[in-house]
Amino acid sequence: MDFSLGERAESFRTEVRAFxxxxxxxxxxxxxxxxxxxxxxxFNSALAEAGLLAGAVPGYGNRDPIxxxxxxxxxxxxxxxxxxxxxxxxVAGVVxxxxxxxxxxxxxxxxxxxxxxxxxxxxxxxxxxxxAAITTRAIRDGKDWVIDGQKMWTTMAHEADWVIxxxxxxxxxxxxxxxxxxxxxxxxxxxxxxxxxTMATERTNAxxxxxVRLGDQWRLGEVDGGWNVMGVALAFERGVMGGTxxxxxLLRHIRDWAANTPSPEGGPLLDDPLLRxxxxxxxxxxxxxxxxxxxAAWIAATGGLPGLEGSxxxxxxxxxxxxAVGWFxxxxxxxxxxxxxxxxxxxxxxxxYDGRHxxxxxxxGGTTEINRNNVAERHLGLPRAR
Amino acid sequence: MDLNLTEDQETIRDVFAAFFDxxxxxxxxxxxxxxxxxxxxxxxxKETGAPGMGVPEAAGGAGASLADLVVVATEAGxxxxxxxxxxxxxTARLLATVGACDANVLSGxxxxxxxxxxxxxxxxxxxxxxxVANFLxxxxxxxxxxxxxxxxxxxxxxGCLPLAHRDFAGAAVLTEGAEAVAAHRRAVxxxxxxxxATLVGIAREALVLGVEYVKHRAQFGxxxxxxxxxxxxxxxxxxxxxxxxxxxxxxxxxxxxxxVGILGILDVDANDVTDFAALxxxxxxxxxxxxxxxxxxxxxxxxxxxxxxxxxIQLYYRRARGLSYLLDDPARECRRLFxxxxxxxxxxxxxxxxxxxx
Numbered sequence: 001m002d003f004s005l006g007e008r009a010e011s012f013r014t015e016v017r018a019f020x021x022x023x024x025x026x027x028x029x030x031x032x033x034x035x036x037x038x039x040x041x042x043f044n045s046a047l048a049e050a051g052l053l054a055g056a057v058p059g060y061g062n063r064d065p066i067x068x069x070x071x072x073x074x075x076x077x078x079x080x081x082x083x084x085x086x087x088x089x090x091v092a093g094v095v096x097x098x099x100x101x102x103x104x105x106x107x108x109x110x111x112x113x114x115x116x117x118x119x120x121x122x123x124x125x126x127x128x129x130x131x132a133a134i135t136t137r138a139i140r141d142g143k144d145w146v147i148d149g150q151k152m153w154t155t156m157a158h159e160a161d162w163v164i165x166x167x168x169x170x171x172x173x174x175x176x177x178x179x180x181x182x183x184x185x186x187x188x189x190x191x192x193x194x195x196x197x198t199m200a201t202e203r204t205n206a207x208x209x210x211x212v213r214l215g216d217q218w219r220l221g222e223v224d225g226g227w228n229v230m231g232v233a234l235a236f237e238r239g240v241m242g243g244t245x246x247x248x249x250l251l252r253h254i255r256d257w258a259a260n261t262p263s264p265e266g267g268p269l270l271d272d273p274l275l276r277x278x279x280x281x282x283x284x285x286x287x288x289x290x291x292x293x294x295x296a297a298w299i300a301a302t303g304g305l306p307g308l309e310g311s312x313x314x315x316x317x318x319x320x321x322x323x324a325v326g327w328f329x330x331x332x333x334x335x336x337x338x339x340x341x342x343x344x345x346x347x348x349x350x351x352x353y354d355g356r357h358x359x360x361x362x363x364x365g366g367t368t369e370i371n372r373n374n375v376a377e378r379h380l381g382l383p384r385a386r
Numbered sequence: 387m388d389l390n391l392t393e394d395q396e397t398i399r400d401v402f403a404a405f406f407d408x409x410x411x412x413x414x415x416x417x418x419x420x421x422x423x424x425x426x427x428x429x430x431x432k433e434t435g436a437p438g439m440g441v442p443e444a445a446g447g448a449g450a451s452l453a454d455l456v457v458v459a460t461e462a463g464x465x466x467x468x469x470x471x472x473x474x475x476x477t478a479r480l481l482a483t484v485g486a487c488d489a490n491v492l493s494g495x496x497x498x499x500x501x502x503x504x505x506x507x508x509x510x511x512x513x514x515x516x517x518v519a520n521f522l523x524x525x526x527x528x529x530x531x532x533x534x535x536x537x538x539x540x541x542x543x544x545g546c547l548p549l550a551h552r553d554f555a556g557a558a559v560l561t562e563g564a565e566a567v568a569a570h571r572r573a574v575x576x577x578x579x580x581x582x583a584t585l586v587g588i589a590r591e592a593l594v595l596g597v598e599y600v601k602h603r604a605q606f607g608x609x610x611x612x613x614x615x616x617x618x619x620x621x622x623x624x625x626x627x628x629x630x631x632x633x634x635x636x637x638x639x640x641x642x643x644x645x646v647g648i649l650g651i652l653d654v655d656a657n658d659v660t661d662f663a664a665l666x667x668x669x670x671x672x673x674x675x676x677x678x679x680x681x682x683x684x685x686x687x688x689x690x691x692x693x694x695x696x697x698x699i700q701l702y703y704r705r706a707r708g709l710s711y712l713l714d715d716p717a718r719e720c721r722r723l724f725x726x727x728x729x730x731x732x733x734x735x736x737x738x739x740x741x742x743x744x
Contacts (some may be wrong), residue, residue, distance in 0.1 A: 001453065002388040003636045003660070009387065066387055077656055248657045255655075270728075273721055280720030283727055284668045286657045287636075288629035295632060298389045312625035369618070376617035379624055380597050383612040 009066045012055070016074045019050050024080050032081040033340060033353070036203035039084020039156055044114030047085075053114055056085070058093035058236045058300070060108075069297035072242035073290070079249045083202075084117055084156045086241040091118035091164050094233045095183070098221045107162060107183055121151040121165040121184070121207065122230070128152070129370050131166070132175045132227065136209065138167035138182065145182070145219070147190075147212040153364065157193050157205040160186050164233070165209075170224050179226030183218050184209075200360045201353065235307045237365055244293045244317035246361065247324050250354050251282050254328050257347035275331055282324045289317035308379050311371040318361040319368065325351075325358040389632075395457050398450075402461045405434060410467035412698040415705075418468035421540050422548040423518045428469055428494065437494030438487075440475045445482040446492050452576060452645075453638040456583040460631070463587025466705050470515040470548060472580035473499045477523055480573040484530065484561045496521050496534075501552070502574050502713055508554045512541065514712055516550030523573075524554055530566035531557035545708020574713075575666040579641060581709055582634040582666075582673035588709070589627045589673070589680035592702045596620055596684030599699075603689075610687070619683045623676075630669070630676035637665035654727045667723040674710030681706040 005013065023046050032038050047053050055063025056071050075082035092111045095103045110116045127134045136149025147167060154163060163184050170178030184191075190212040196204045221229040258270040258279075269275060292313035296306035329336050329351055338345035339352045362368045376382045391399065409427045418424045431437065440455050441447020459472050474491075477498040481487035490496035499515030501524035510516070510524055517540035522533050531554055538550030561569070597620060600611030610616050640650050640662040650661035659665060681703040685692035692699050710716065 001391065001635050001639055003639050004387065006387050245657060248655075252655045276724045277717045277720045280722075280724035280727070281671075283654050283657075283659075283724065284633075284672055284720070287659060287665075287668055288633055288672055290657055291632035291636065292625060292629050294387075295389055295628070298387060301387075312628065315622070316625040316629060372618045372621035373614075375621040375624055376614075380593075380617075380620060382597070382601065382617050382620070383609060385612055385614040385617055 048114035056089040060096040065300035076242040077248040119156040119160040121163040154207045155204040181220040181226040181229040253347040253350040285320035322358040406465040415466040419546040432494040438492035452641040459583035460587040463584035464591040473515045518548040525570040529562040533557040578666040578670040582669035585673035585677035589677040592680040592684040630673040634669040637669040677706035
């Protein structure tokens with residue numbers, strides 16, 4: 001085995017780091033936390049102008065998945081607003097994989113400029129983990145489709161130009177077989193967006209579709225073939241495109257804080273044995289998370305679909321992140337509760353932020369339990385439990 | 387980047403998997419209890435050349451890399467082979483670096499072992515191979531010393547490992563000073579890496595045993611493996627085990643690079659760690675956790691049969707703990723690791739990209 005990234009990915013990483021050194025200003029980071037929108041179009045288009053975005057689309061261009069991993073891993077580790085970009089590029093990857101020439105020209109090309117954004121329209125108020133049971137209807141009307149329904153957790157919808165929308169086109173067949181995917185322009189009449197505030201500081205949305213009419217050219221994949229498109233999207237989503245190294249900035253913030261904070265028992269907090277043990281454990285978990293992610297990228301780079309390996313990476317990384325946040329939140333005591341901007345906030349408020357953010361990560365993008373079901377059934381070969 | 391084994395390593399894996407299937411395994415481990423040594427299997431192992439395979443060719447060995455030895459140790463761990471193989475291989479490599487690896491150690495006619503923990507004066511307590519190795523190496527202050535004496539009295543223990551206390555009074559000095567300290571430290575890091583590999587093998591097989599059991603054990607009219615409560619106990623394990631395996635392989639890769647003079651990186655702020663000492667410590671903790679958790683959950687889903695001596699999982703359960711705690715408390719190992727990570731000047735003085743803007 002060879003764990004060096006290789007010359008190409010290494011020089012790509014150097015480019016990304018140089019870009020971050022120049023463009024990831026404190027203002028950019030502060031903006032994401034004050035607005036709750038983890039997407040910055042100026043930052044994204046600067047990435048595109050630097051030539052770094054073509055490599056951000058899974059399966060597209062001359063970058064391989066190791067470089068895709070490098071890009072999102074570096075953005076995540078640096079604390080950049082990458083979530084909106086990851087979703088947008090994920091959609092770009094799906095469009096590239098299953099889209100038509102029309103989709104390439106109308107959607108993929110604009111997305112590569114960094115000026116446009118996509119959001120995911122899968123979940124509904126009553127259908128989250130059981131996403132194949134969604135009820136948003138798309139009904140044929142001549143050459144058009146008419147869509148009625150409601151989606152939940154459409155993060156970035158308020159900034160998005162398109163939503164990738166999972167709809168029910170046939171209610172009379174088993175649930176997985178009557179689904180169709182559409183790319184829906186967000187400026188069509190009949191679409192309404194309502195904000196959903198979250199404790200994680202990140203804003204998400206509920207979106208409503210009331211008689212939204214669109215042409216068949218916006219259909220992505222076959223009629224009633226939506227579940228196959230979902231399969232491609234989920235394989236891209238889990239693991240490789242960020243979300244598995246959130247405890248890297250956490251550990252950095254904890255170290256800065258502990259080095260500059262006296263322990264009530266004397267000396268700097270950084271000398272506390274329990275803190276050092278937990279920081280050591282977090283450093284180990286960060287390496288393991290990185291390696292599990294890298295494996296998923298490696299499988300994609302060598303022609304495989306790393307769905308299960310992505311599940312394993314997400315499962316491990318998000319649980320460890322949550323555990324580490326819990327440790328450090330306890331150890332920071334009262335000042336650890338203080339938020340961004342509060343006087344004497346431990347780690348400048350980052351502990352409060354991570355405490356708000358970490359419960360989200362074991363839920364979105366496939367809950368811990370859904371990922372465990374995947375591993376149990378498809379990797380261990382255990383009988384279906386549901 | 388390449389996460390596949392080399393073709394040679396695939397051959398090594400297949401050859402040793404077949405060897406350990408044939409000559410070791412749970413039945414042989416059970417028969418070797420409580421002493422933890424199967425001398426017939428050791429005699430067969432000598433015929434494969436495994437005892438000296440990690441010694442450089444210039445010193446008479448087969449020149450296998452640490453990464454190659456990880457492949458062998460993982461297969462041995464999966465069959466809980468009652469053989470002092472990794473201790474012997476690490477000690478033979480250490481002896482070769484100080485020009486003291488003789489033909490008997492190369493062939494395995496003499497069993498060699500290493501004192502991995504600090505000495506208690508001239509006494510080495512609870513030595514991993516103390517009750518089977520004649521030839522033992524230890525670091526006393528800054529002197530690398532060797533004793534060639536009959537094995538010590540076996541100490542009955544949790545993992546049925548060949549443990550004994552050993553006396554180093556009058557031991558011969560092989561070398562001393564910085565060279566001795568560095569050689570011993572390197573050998574203990576190799577021991578960490580190969581113990582981690584053994585633990586990965588134990589964890590992997592424990593999961594196989596658990597999955598097989600729950601597929602066939604029926605209660606309430608269906609296999610217990612169809613219950614989600616059981617499935618979710620087991621579904622955490624592949625990521626845990628694969629992660630420990632990747633980390634162990636990475637440690638071996640870093641170890642092989644450092645032995646040809648390529649220095650690793652220690653940048654915890656960017657999660658960029660390719661330093662051998664740091665990765666060896668990480669691998670041991672991660673593999674120890676994978677093995678203790680995997681054997682715990684696998685034993686648990688066996689129900690009452692899990693703790694009955696007739697079933698194999700309890701053999702794996704006890705060895706997982708034996709090998710995980712032999713060197714030190716994993717918590718202390720984590721603290722030691724963090725000191726390694728902190729001592730890097732590049733890491734210490736680097737300012738964080740977004741520090742302090744809130």
